[in-house]
Amino acid sequence: MQRFRLFAGLIICALASISLASSDLAGQPAPDFALKSANGENLRLSEYRGDVVMINFWATWCGPCRQEMPLLDELYSRYQRVGFNLLGVNIDDDTGRAMKMIDELGVTFPVLFDSRKEVSKLYEVEAMPVTVLVDREGKVRHVHHGYKPGYEDKYLDQIRSLLRE
Amino acid sequence: MTRVFISYLARSIVATMLVAFAATTIAQEAAPADAVQPEQSRSLDQEVQALKNEVLDLNRDLFLLEEDLLFPANSQVALFVSMDVGEYFALDSVTVKIDGKEVSNYLYTEREVDALIRGGVHRLHMANLKTGEHQLVAVFIGKGPHGRDYRRGATMTIDKGIGAKYVELKISDRVRQQQPEFIIRDWE
Numbered sequence: 001m002q003r004f005r006l007f008a009g010l011i012i013c014a015l016a017s018i019s020l021a022s023s024d025l026a027g028q029p030a031p032d033f034a035l036k037s038a039n040g041e042n043l044r045l046s047e048y049r050g051d052v053v054m055i056n057f058w059a060t061w062c063g064p065c066r067q068e069m070p071l072l073d074e075l076y077s078r079y080q081r082v083g084f085n086l087l088g089v090n091i092d093d094d095t096g097r098a099m100k101m102i103d104e105l106g107v108t109f110p111v112l113f114d115s116r117k118e119v120s121k122l123y124e125v126e127a128m129p130v131t132v133l134v135d136r137e138g139k140v141r142h143v144h145h146g147y148k149p150g151y152e153d154k155y156l157d158q159i160r161s162l163l164r165e
Numbered sequence: 166m167t168r169v170f171i172s173y174l175a176r177s178i179v180a181t182m183l184v185a186f187a188a189t190t191i192a193q194e195a196a197p198a199d200a201v202q203p204e205q206s207r208s209l210d211q212e213v214q215a216l217k218n219e220v221l222d223l224n225r226d227l228f229l230l231e232e233d234l235l236f237p238a239n240s241q242v243a244l245f246v247s248m249d250v251g252e253y254f255a256l257d258s259v260t261v262k263i264d265g266k267e268v269s270n271y272l273y274t275e276r277e278v279d280a281l282i283r284g285g286v287h288r289l290h291m292a293n294l295k296t297g298e299h300q301l302v303a304v305f306i307g308k309g310p311h312g313r314d315y316r317r318g319a320t321m322t323i324d325k326g327i328g329a330k331y332v333e334l335k336i337s338d339r340v341r342q343q344q345p346e347f348i349i350r351d352w353e
């Protein structure tokens with residue numbers, strides 16, 4: 001009986017690791033997309049090849065996003081001149097609410113609207129916020145689900161190391 | 166599925182050839198050194214070269230076969246977007262429906278529009294269609310004269326025969342009317 005339990009446990013662990021690995025984008029080429037931005041311009045990810053790009057998926061109803069966005073904006077203003085870009089992808093159905101929140105928070109990075117949820121599907125966004133770091137070669141290097149105070153230090157380290165590559 | 170099968174087939178063939186090549190090399194090496202004549206080594210070189218050529222040929226054939234299977238020339242339809250001048254229209258996006266089903270919704274960035282204005286042609290979509298008539302609807306969205314929002318559709322019935330079909334979605338300026346013009350036409 002004990003052997004059976006151990007065997008079943010091993011199988012469950014194996015299945016769990018397979019499902020985690022399959023949902024992990026890290027190491028794979030970042031799926032390309034083009035979206036309309038808040039200032040009306042269309043932006044395409046592949047046009048940022050050569051820069052380190054952070055893609056931050058957010059929504060107006062997400063509390064941690066509200067906390068995180070001003071901190072991300074600080075990173076953006078600090079590293080933008082050395083080849084760092086930040087694309088905030090909003091997934092709300094109503095873009096008006098998103099525009100209002102951008103104004104309130106005063107963020108300066110480009111915000112794109114994914115009302116059709118096509119890009120969030122491409123990036124397997126199942127939590128809010130999700131932050132993806134793409135290296136200069138266009139490969140996904142880090143994926144962060146959710147936000148807790150202190151994550152910004154992790155982002156900082158990762159951005160700096162990707163910029164050095 | 167086809168892609169997986171082809172890559173499996175390719176790998177098996179290449180592996181078999183490599184094994185055969187290794188066996189030949191080992192057989193040659195196993196012979197006493199003093200028995201190898203210059204002529205023999207030359208013929209071995211030639212064999213290796215021939216084998217390399219065969220591998221390259223095989224690779225090319227597999228590539229073509231893969232393309233043929235995924236997009237058979239008989240059912241292939243490719244849609245291209247081109248733009249002429251673009252003074253009366255700033256392109257934002259193109260949506261294409263074939264037989265009522267949306268097959269493409271492409272947003273153009275500033276750089277892409279610039280490339281189109283400079284004479285670039287964009288392959289918007291590639292599809293497989295059965296022979297017969299198909300309804301193609303293209304909706305062009307952007308800014309028209311005086312920066313006004315502009316949305317215009319163009320329709321064409323594609324008569325898909327045997328052989329590949331190339332369709333051009335062309336945006337040009339009608340100087341006399343000071344309006345953009347949207348044309349869908351066959352590329353012969």
